[in-house]
Amino acid sequence: MQLPLARSVGNDALIALVNEKIDSVLARIDRPGLRNALQQAASGGKRIRPVLTMLSCAAAGGRESDAIEPAVAVELLHAASLVHDDIMDGSDMRRGQPTLHVLHGISGGILVGDTLIALAFRLLADTAAANRQAIIAEFASTYLHLCEGQSDDIAFSGGDPLDADRHRDMVRKKTAELVGASMAMGAMAATSDRSRIEALRRFGINLGMAYQVKDDLLEVTGTEDLVGKRLGTDIRNGRRTYLTMAYPEVDTVARVSDMVAEFTRHALLELHALPETGARMKLADIADMLARREC
Secondary structure, eight states: OOOOHHHHTTOHHHHHHHHHHHHHHHHTOOOHHHHHHHHHHHSSSOOHHHHHHHHHHHHTTSOGGGGHHHHHHHHHHHHHHHHHHHHHHTOOEETTEEOHHHHHHHHHHHHHHHHHHHHHHHHHHHOOOTTHHHHHHHHHHHHHHHHHHHHHHHHHHTTOOOOHHHHHHHHIIIIIHHHHHHHHHHHHTTOOOHHHHHHHHHHHHHHHHHHHHHHHHHHHHOOHHHHOSOTTHHHHTTOOOTTTSOBTTBOSHHHHHHHHHHHHHHHHHHGGGSOOOHHHHHHHHHHHHHHHOOO
């Protein structure tokens, strides 16, 4: 079994902190059935986004732990989006396990996703992090963009016209902006310096784009055992990816691999706006590992 990428670059303590916080948040749910389903939804995963949030905070001049509430809020929103996406896509496997709606029914899956989002907002409302209101506003705006991106994805799967620009905008809203917001919220927990906040946001957006292009690539080059889900679901559902879009400039696996490298390069360039610290080095390592991942 491959180790989660965030752990493979030495972030075990941050992952443990995230898992501990998630456990404490879910322990406050007093309905056993709901609590059990929430734990299933929030378990597993690489914890990349919350680790990025905390490292962003450290890279911007704070401490990793200063951003624990924004970090976990992002992870809960991400978990909720996967539950709802699986329902809309009709997916029956996630991370090598049956999806939530397979285990608990569609109504149960919708409820779990909604509850995770409510818990995320409560976490942010309770945080003592600096710039709390700005962090909450960032989170809410990103959540709305994620919904807009999903709306576009559904429309395009239903036959709406789609070109390269609209596809990139959908990927940015549905995937990349959540990573960028993770970084921005982490930075906001440490500083009000807009140059650092925006550099980390741009790092995250480029990293998120690279992540999605790589995800699309793994639909063709990966294996179900490593990826942990059924491959080819996007194609069966009529969903366009970076491999199935009829882009003149994207017609081979090799070219899509080049896109991963290009987005990663742009992400790494943004780090030059930050002081040379251990956190900055770890961010660069994660970017490199994500570009080379096999799952």
